Amino acid sequence: MLVFFTPRERREPRSIGTGLTWRLFSAMAILTVIACRDSRRVDAATLQHTPNGLQLRVTILGRSTDPRIAPAREAIAHWSGEFVRLGRRVQLDSGTIRDKSVSDDVLSAAGGEVMLGIGPATSRLRSSLSSVPGDIIIALSDTDLISFGVTWSAGSKGVVVVRRADIPPLSMPNTVRNVVAHELGHALGLSHNADSTTLMCGRPASCRPAAFASESAHFFPLTASDEEWIRKRWP
Ligand SMILES: [Zn+2]
Numbered sequence: 516m517l518v519f520f521t522p523r524e525r526r527e528p529r530s531i532g533t534g535l536t537w538r539l540f541s542a543m544a545i546l547t548v549i550a551c552r553d554s555r556r557v558d559a560a561t562l563q564h565t566p567n568g569l570q571l572r573v574t575i576l577g578r579s580t581d582p583r584i585a586p587a588r589e590a591i592a593h594w595s596g597e598f599v600r601l602g603r604r605v606q607l608d609s610g611t612i613r614d615k616s617v618s619d620d621v622l623s624a625a626g627g628e629v630m631l632g633i634g635p636a637t638s639r640l641r642s643s644l645s646s647v648p649g650d651i652i653i654a655l656s657d658t659d660l661i662s663f664g665v666t667w668s669a670g671s672k673g674v675v676v677v678r679r680a681d682i683p684p685l686s687m688p689n690t691v692r693n694v695v696a697h698e699l700g701h702a703l704g705l706s707h708n709a710d711s712t713t714l715m716c717g718r719p720a721s722c723r724p725a726a727f728a729s730e731s732a733h734f735f736p737l738t739a740s741d742e743e744w745i746r747k748r749w750p
Contacts, residue, residue, distance in 0.1 A: 559750040561669035562605060563650070569750060571667070573610040574649030576617065583655050583680050583691050584612060590695035593734050594703070601742055603749045607699075610653070617643050619658045622676050629663040629701075630718070637665060644672055651675065651702050653695065662694050662724070664701030673702030684725040693727035693735055704748050705741050713738050 562569040573591055575584060588610050595606045621643055624636035631637075644652050651673040660678050662685075667673025675698040678685060685691050693714065700715050707717035714735040716722035727735060737745070 554744070554747060556747065557605075557749055558669065559604075562750075567606065569605040571605060571607045571650045571673075572648065573607050573651045573653060574647055575610045575612045575653045575655065576615050576647070577612065577653075577655030578614060579612050581655050583677060583685075583695075584610075586692035587653055587655075587677070587695045589692045589732075590699055590734075593692075593696055594699050597737065597745070598749065601745050603745065605749050607651070611649065613647065615647065617654050617656075619656060619660065622654060622656050623658070623660045625665070625674075626661050626663045626676065629665070632666055640665070640674060641672060644674065647672075651699070653677065653699075662698055664698035666704050667702050673699075675699055675702055684723065684728070687725060687728035689729040689732055690724050690727045692732065694724050696734055700737075700741070703745070705737075705744060708738055708740070710738060712736075713741075715741055 559569055563572060564570075575587055577584060591607045591610050598605055598607075617640070621636070621640050625634075625640035628634035628637045644654075649672065651667055653675040655677050657679050660676065662678045663676050665672075665674040675695060677691070677695060677698070680686055680691050685694060697714055697717070705715050707720065707722075708715050709720035709722075710716055711720070711722050711726055712735065714737055716726070716735075
């Protein structure tokens, strides 16, 4: 996620407890999550083994004519390249397109819990994707929600949600590929930093998707800390 919550994100429905109870719990849990980020190495046995090595299967939910599919696939390929560059054996496949949509209310509500990565709305999102094949699901939304990523773990799909791109900021050149790459970074376990020249800049820094805008197609880089994280986390 790259930008601050808007009023829309503050209105997510709650399925358990009161809104106040959940917000207090969330605030405490966010601090806990930030302090205790899971840095354990991914067990290779939990990944798909193919003749080409370990694989994360990606499914893109959207229309086959969606202009975001090409830059999303560039972002997927970019991450496979980063894994190679960092000496990892795991690869992402090229991404299978499925013409299925997820309710915008479900997506928006889960976006409101993204700093935490867990909560009733995230559970609803995961539940709605349980029948979709793949390890990482990229959902192309047609609404103004804030793009976000949910971290993959063994037995629990990673999710990337991308907002509509027919209006700014994602209609600006070079933004979609970097927003998808950024959210894939979250799906792979990376957190935000405050360096606006890098891929994972985000809250609480003031980075916005528009910062990726460029007439030249290129991906923003990882930090040395991101690279160290990927080396530790992924086989
Ligand atoms: Zn982010």
